[in-house]
Amino acid sequence: MTIVERASSKISLALQDAAWLRALVRRGEFGLIGLALLAGMAAGGFVAVISSASAAVHYLAFGHHQLSNLAALEGPAQALAPAVGGLVLGLSGLLILGRRPRRPVDPIEANALHGGRMSIRDSLVISVQTVISNGFGASVGLEAAYTQMSSGFASWLGCVFRLRRADMRMLVACGSAGAIAAAFGAPLTGAFYAFELILGTYTPFALAPVGVAAIGGILVSRWLGLTGAFMGKVAAASTLTEADLLPLLILGIICAAFGIAIMRSVKLVESLFSWSGLPSAVRPAIGGLIVGGLAFGAPQALGSGHSALFDLLFGAGPPAAGVIMAALVLKSVASAISIGSGFRGGLFFASLFLGGLTGRLYAHGLGLIGPALVPDAWVCAVVGMAAFAVAIVGGPMTMSFLALETTGDVPLSLMLLGVSTIVSVIVRRAFGYSFATWRLHLRGESIRSAQDVGWIRDLTVAGLMRTDLASAPADLPIAEFVARFPLGSAQWVAAVDPSGRYAGLIFLPDAHLADREADAGRAAVAQVARFPDRTLTPDMNIMAAAQAFENSEAEALAVVDNDDDRRVLGLLTEAHVLRRYTEELDKARRNLSGEAWAADA
Template sequence: MLTYLKSLPSHARILLSPAQMRLLIRRSEFGLIAVAALVGVMAGVGVAAMSWISQALHQLVFGIPVGERLSSASSLSPQIILIAPIGGGILLGLLLLWLRKSRKKPMVDPIEANALHGGRLSLTDSVIVAVQNLISNGFGASVGLEAGYTQLSSGLASKIGLLLQLRRADLRILVGCGAAGAIAAAFNAPLTGAFYAFELIIGTYTVLSLAPVVVSALIATFMARLLVGDAFLIDIGKFGTVMPADYLPAIVLGIVCAGAGILLMQGVTYVEELARKSSISPIFRPALGGVVVGLLGLVDHQVLSAGHGALHVNLNQSMTISAVLAVLLMKSLASAISIGAGFRGGLFFASLFLGALLGKLFAYCTPYIFEHATLTPVVYAVVGMSALSVAVIGGPLTMTFLALEITGDFPITALALAAVITSSVVVRTTFGYSFATWRFHLRGEGIRSAHDVGWVRNLTVGKLMRTDVRTAPVTMPLDEFRKEFRLGSTQRVVLIDERGTYSGLILLPDIYAAPREENNEPQSLTAFARYQNDVLLPTMNAKQAAAIFDKTEAEALAVVSNQTERKVIGQLSESHLLRRYAEELDRRRREVSGEI
């Protein structure tokens, strides 16, 4: 890298063009690490700024003292508790009304961006999502800020990558760096942030992505600590010693958390489906959801906002079973209604809070089921946090490292790992989705992770087909056909009717191999036509086309404009499709390994 810099003119060493920066990043890992460090700085500042704005809104709207958390505030006005979520819903409705006129395309989150769009995120849309998240959280809706953190940080990272004209693989890594920095800063947990990026945003771990992602997470954590101090620390207090007999209760807790996570995701879906089936406009749904959240807040204000304060209160105090169960049910209901009604936010912190409550509830039952268990309710709460979060969010190692960075204790981390793996396997085998991928599934997207599948969709039949197709009218006499298409002149001829509509595919060897008729009556070409109902569309991707080839066992198929008009526009062979598919696969492999 130094040799390359020395070869540049003196003025270019001060300010490199995007093309030169791109070349620098390609030639050396240090270039990408430097950009990742910049992304980490921006992520840490962004998380600190959003957190400060949210706290300022809580102080302004609810009148809480400086330094106090909304969900653990000692005294709140009942009128404000009821009115504030409704006011936030009205603001979101007005913002949605404006977005309907100004933003026609749906907003893309970091997982979808990396899976389908090669890391391309709109910074404007990311800022809008962050603003929506701040309004939702700031006015008391039961959602966390993590969705806004990751969206804003990943959007900034994508913008930097696009300005530098980075290649697809580097841009995807940079988006992961943004998300890693956001989560690391939000929880003061760089390992958690890094593996959040690997498991949920990038979709895989590679040696090349390790350094940029970890650097971004570390710098973002440092920046957040510098700006907001210990505001993001989760203090679990004192905990006991882990014994071998404690692993079985932890595994059972993992199964319980898996079931609770599935119920929570389906609860959100049920509320959204109920809202869609109603005649209520999406503009008014957040305000109506705010009414329900406000009423729940009147019963117990621990359901308001993300629940940072309530989590600390519930971790370190003794509570009755009925009290824990009541908070658990109301927080679950408030979170499901908030997101289902249209408030913008995620379930990351809500799942941590609910997991802690479920862990404490499980701890009260443990002595009656597992007589040799020795864990304290606080340890069960930590295990429950990790197990329920992995059920909802995904990322087993992410949630395991969160337990490690919260406790600093390896035996508890091993216990959490057992519960996390159990929960993850149960959810994957019985439900099959995390919260994000479940929502993709509901709208028709077949995304199970952030693995890069966008290139498959971009490799369409329209881009692969040949347009120099030889056609013949279906009414052409056989003798005339033989004169027009000599053996060896082509392999296939597409038949069309008088309107130009596709009528079948003829293999030329079939014509010349057929016995000649003794009489002079012309033989119809339709007797030799194949694949009359099997065609390709230009919008199909390579995977869909390969499935059709496999089903029909054809060597080549005609490409038609659409299923209605069936105008022939091209032809595609299976050998060419598979060759191009293999070339693209090899290209992605070399990008991941750093060969190109």
């Protein structure tokens, strides 16, 4: 048993002796808010520790705490650092895979499919891997580690207090809210990150716990010395006019297309590595070699690009268009190679950097066409940051509030909200996924957001069906069948062939009507059997079952073990499926509106 497991066990035993405390949290909304504050404060601590650990690795590998601030690489040794980190990551991944073969669950997947349940051990592993990836220079951000560790702790906290499914999901969102708020020093950004990306919806009931968690994360991170470096550095007053609207909308469309291209390029890199036949353990090292080579052309290709964002876009003196173009191309390639080759991390910070570069380059291009067409270059950079981040990460409200809390410019934030909304619609219609859900899609999952669909998968035909379905031989004469099954004894009977395979479903009134016809009673009962080719299997979820009823226009279907053996296991009716589905939808609605808490109070 690990240290984490021993600590969790001891805390759980202690809480068993304090049942009143668990009852306070489970039955009172103030108790949940208290847990949310605890999760947010812990998130602030995790952000500070992870940031410090990454900076320490930066200094160890490159001799500099702010990696993307490097003016140039000092030599080949620094270019080899990403490859070394990739080798460490790959070899450690083999060791971890042997001990924990189950794939880790991130906060979005946990809330969408698993009722908010995450493994704190897996979260710790992912956080360490992300620190290694970012620390040794891979073009990934730390936000994945921030949210993974914070949400994992929040989920563990919910398990200790045995929270209900809806409350577990809420607490996971609180962990992420605290993490993002602490990372950017922006409570509204953290809160709406939780609403849009981790919960998948906004409800007034969620406002108090999520807001408290975001504030708690900021307070602790500042107390630990993390001041939210993103705040205040880009504060300026924009000069927006109505004529700027169309150019900025076009910039948003460009960022949407570019963001989709980045996500598809990650899949392309993964496919190339798979086609190469290289062992998965060495792929990050190969990717690191490429990223290190790209860094000779633009050191900003290393790391998340957090610090380089301000130097290139908001530092003293405007950068040349050639410098911006080189950084944009090389950073894009480095990000796709880093993720595609197997490094751990996210693209939140990288998307802000790429969007800022795109906006600044767009302003240069408009200036060549006609100076009167150019909005403020600083405005283009901020709009590009938000638009690109919406395309990659999602969350138009999140990015709009980030701009508001970062710049303090209300007119610009309103402009960004419009652009971000359009970008969100374009990406959703043209691509369908954010980066996080796209990665899940590549693994075979069908979710497009963190909205709770796990209950749909939990409601399977095996749990819904009746197992008392009677059966009769398909070649049994109708007259004998009627004698064996009089009206009122059953409604449905399964017909089976001599080998015991399903041959159809017999509706008793059909058989009794057929028996009244002359000489019909001598015919085999299979002649009145319905749906011989339409069945359900036990592993189908309620949505698949409802679709099967819709396609077959049946009011009842037999359940068989599989499509090959077709052994009858039971019966499921459409009415029962619809009733259970309605009940679960009503339960979800009550949880979202807070009615469940009111009922328990």
